[in-house]
Amino acid sequence: MATPRRLAVAAGVCYLVTHVTSIAALALYGPVLTDPGWITGAGPDTPILLGALLEVLLAIAIIGTACTLFPVVSRHGRASAAGYLGLRTLEAAVITVGVVSLLAVTTLRRQPPAGADDGALRTVGRALVAVHDWTFLLGPDFVLGANTFVLAWILYRSRLVPRFIAVLGMVGGPLVFASAVAVLFGCYGQLSVWGALSAVPVFAWELALAFRLIVRGFSTPADPGVAPAPDDADAAAAVPAG
Template sequence: MAAPRKTATVVGVLYLVTHVTSIAGLALYGPVLHDSGYVLGAGSDGRVLLGAFMEVLLALSVIGTAATLFPVVKRRNEGVALGYLGLRTLEAAVIAVGIVSLLAVVTLRRQATGAGGADAASFAAVGRALVAVHDWTFLLGPDFVLGANTTLIAYLMYRSRLVPRFIAVLGLVGGPLIFASAIAELFGVYQQLSVWGSLTAVPVFAWELTLAVRLIVKGFNSPACAELA
């Protein structure tokens, strides 16, 4: 296994990038997500475009974590490792759909300048539909798909002992929990951006953050790396 310490550092940094860019993107999207009349107003296109750029970086770093980890964890179970790589790629693709939907809102707002009457109502309706697409991708990617791929990689980390097992357990708890939470959100039990939605996301957040710090500071467990070599 070539340069496991460098690989661990790269993976850790990429996980941190996913956290920073996902939070920044959501914050920057605020005006377009919460203003139902965004397409008819002056707009905050610069913020939306910057948010889209943050999410482009997010999608790339999501794939990067899986692609960088794959050569390491495939030695434990190549099938599960491929599943993780495929699901992370799917997660990035769902994120990309959400990006495109909000960029389309920006284009729509520019075309709607000066529109009135029935035209204005039509523009507003299409704008709300595009935001709804983003909202559904936000449920599908960061909840359903993330829950599944977190469970797979946490399982591989637990079996391989590449990191301390308490870190892997965070992922084994957090993955199924956020997946179950996504089911509740899908059927309207509570909103994704709610107290319950936030609480169920805490274990996954803790898993990724703890894993990132561990990999950057100490790397993989050396005995486990030797067994997988």
Template sequence: MASPRKLAAAAGLCYLVTHAASIGGLVLYGPVLNNSGYVLGRGPDTRVLLGALSEVILALAIIGTAVTLFPVARRHNEALAAGYLGLRTLEASVIIVGVVSLLSVVTMRRHATQGPHPDAALLALDKALVAAHDWTFLIGPDFVCGANTVLMAYVMYRAGLVPRFIACLGLIGGPLIFASAIAELFGAYPQISVWGSFTAVPVFAWELSLAIWLLAKGFKPSALTALPGARTPAAAVRP
């Protein structure tokens, strides 16, 4: 197994990449998400394709966070570590479904539908595919992310791998964003709204503070020496 310090640094870097890639994807997708006539025009395909690339990187980085944390987390709680790995993989998979739906809009714009009312057909498909992307955003980064955040934050809290206040952000943020996703599902408020953004703050803070801590400090040494089979400092120098 790679050293805990290297795993911590890799996990921190992956978390930072997820933040940058998610913001980049949202910004770059603007023309296709906010313009219902995109499929009929000469839309900026390159920008949308860059947004798709950004979200592919996001999905890979999401899996990277789980893969790099798993070797250490599993020695404290193997079941929760495996659950985190599975849920992060599911989250990434849902995001990729959303990417494919928007790439399909680009394909339709390039190859006009034949028929008596091609414009109406294209607009209907455009709306359906954009709606599919919006739903994947709700299921993946909201529902599934809320669940996996609780799992890893709990492991971090119980094991003391990072400062408790960081883990508490995840323990608060996970249920909050999950509850917000339920509210959005039943139409209490839109996905992109003040309330939606407010409820996402603790999870954002959890991932950002965790990333910075893992890059700067790594896992707390006291938690690592408490691992089963770990060598104490005295044992490390004993002949």
């Protein structure tokens, strides 16, 4: 079985992979996301396909973070750890739906239906891009905000990482979730200054957690001031009957 140290390194690497792939994919998607005429235009679609591949890798890395952290954090709260695993998997699934929608735009560009005019293709293309835009809000904002808080809370209670890292997640998760609510109701755009600022704490949390896990691993009871939190089952057993 993998040791906690190896699991920590694997989780840290997965977090770094999520950052690289998500930023690169968004840059590559630029033409299809911003140009309504892309679906009827000429030119290579390789950047879009490469962006889709990177988002597939992103989804795999997201699930990788959950699978590598679960064996360790479940010792400090099985129910919470299972919730994190489920939410992280849901985030990856929502992202994958967005990938499929953009690949569908690429298919229509390569092989437009017989008799379809440019106006109809643009309308369908914008609808598929809108699906991607909504998945970008639901996955990397709503669900990410929830799973970030759950994991940060486990790490804060268990002291598996320094408290300031856990606090970053406990602040960043609700903040990005609240920002998603604001975007949902049209207060500002997701790709706006306010949207970017709301994501800074989560960005800092994931980077700080990744480097901590890769360089130092998890804290242990032998570390100064570290006391492991009780497992859910142990805590339940400690409650007197009646």
